[in-house]
Amino acid sequence: MSKKYLFSDEAGCFTFNRNPNVSKYFIICTITLSDLAVAADLVKLRREMIWDGSPIGDYFHATVDKQEVRDRVYEEILKHDVRIQATICEKAKAQPHVATSKAEFYKRPWYYTLRYGIAPHVSAGDELLVTAASIGKNND
Known part of the structure; x- marks a missing residue:
């Protein structure tokens, strides 16, 4: 179970x-x-990207995020089951x-x-x- x-x-x-x-x-x-480990890892990624000066909005959203942001988000998601x-x-x-x-x-x-x-x-x-x-x- x-x-x-x-x-x-x-x-x-x-x-x-x-x-x-x-x-x-x-x-x-x-x-x-x-x-739900992916959630914590995405929060961590978001903080890293803010520190790096990456072009992110108030939240991740594939329809508005730039390709470089989407690539990093998908890369992070693919590390998880x-x-x-x-x-x-x-x-x-x-x-x-x-x-x-x-x-x-x-x-x-x-x-x-x-x-x-x-x-x-x-x-x-x-x-x-x-x-x-x-x-x-x-x-x-």
Whole structure:
């Protein structure tokens, strides 16, 4: 029996038309860890980069960080035992009954993520602490 930590975030909206600025995909990405040592190491890296005068913002974020910062962050993450999994759903391929409501659609990718992406890597008796990002107001 072991303790594992799972963090998740989502990308894409719940709109099912092909208008401009509407996402084509809905994505759930998870990272599973057996310990949280990576968090302490990323804090340490951040402090080192501040002392070095590296171009970092208030926090690490791949969409805004410069390539040199991203490279060092990923290098640090790869030193740890992490499992990254993404469930990518092309919204145009959703069955009509699934696209009838946000709730009906939303539960499907999560089911597939947990059933096929996470469950095979969690043993009976393991404890799993799940931290999921909240759905923002802009996801409509």
